[in-house]
Amino acid sequence: MAFPIVDRPAAATDTSTPVRHAVIFDLDGVVVDSFAVMSEAFAIAYAEVVGDGPAPFEEYRRHLGRYFPDIMRIMNLPLAMEEPFVRESYRLADQVQVFDGILELLLTLRVRGLRLAVATGKSGPRARSLLDRLGLLPFFAHVIGSDEVARPKPAPDIVRHALNLLDVPPERAIMVGDAPTDLASARGAGVASAAALWAPLEDVGELLAGGPDVVLHRPADLLALCPAVPAG
Structure with a gap:
């Protein structure tokens, strides 16, 4: 029996979702429980x-x-x-722990041909060191820290930088975050945003008030939005 795995805001009426070529992740509260x-x-x-x-x-x-x-x-x-x-x-x-389902998500996204990046509030060296320690660094084409852009979140700079490095236009990417600053950064860069709810949040209402394009309850929910990238 089919059941919904993604909640879309009521105001969202456009169902013509472009094929995603890239996913940009926040780190803490999305990839890792730190x-x-x-x-x-x-x-x-x-x-x-x-x-x-x-x-x-x-x-x-x-x-x-x-x-x-x-x-x-x-x-x-x-x-x-x-x-x-x-x-x-x-x-x-x-x-630091990796959230359940994240490893499987990253594996599947890579098999489907999507390019992955991290855009985090951490410094770049600390983020890369942590991901390397957890064995996750090879999944990401780029890991960008807030010290590596002129203006960190909620400014769009870090997401735009990720897009430039990935060589992907905004409409072909989606950002997954667990904070209003993530959503604001994505929106400013013209990128669709997904609110991640698998970490315990102090104020889910504040996150949802940030206007995510989609709401994800578990990492695997993202797969419905990221089919395999067409060859060629």
Whole structure:
């Protein structure tokens, strides 16, 4: 018995979806579950730089998708927190988990001929190091960090850069993210956006209010939007 695996917003009436040639992924909350590691690294950095008291990780998490220094500025926290946060993130990287279904998704997309990239709020070196450690780096033609573009998310620069590197026009790509900043970056670049709901989210309503083109409940749902790329 057939059943729907993708929720489309009610306002979406155009069913003529172009064949996708590329998928651009956010990293944290989409490909990897790194929230526990982030929380510990953030707490250590806060204690070292700010001092005693509870680290405001829940507020930090609401800004995920942005570049770490930008989050510090938004939260009025010292930029000096970046060094211990990055140090601890590297130290704890072995504790990061790949979401169930992601490996199978990446394998299938590659077999179907799609080109894959990561556009993340992390720095490029840290993102590539983590993916390499997890054995996922070979799946991605490009991994772009927020330190490698002029304006990080929610600006469209990182998605446009990914498109240029992939040599794919905006209408032939889709971006998968779990934060409003991801959706805004995709929209600004003229790329369709998919909201990923397989990670525990603090505010699903805020993500959906960002106006994703589609909503995905599990990684395999993306396959309905990404058939095999025609040969030739």
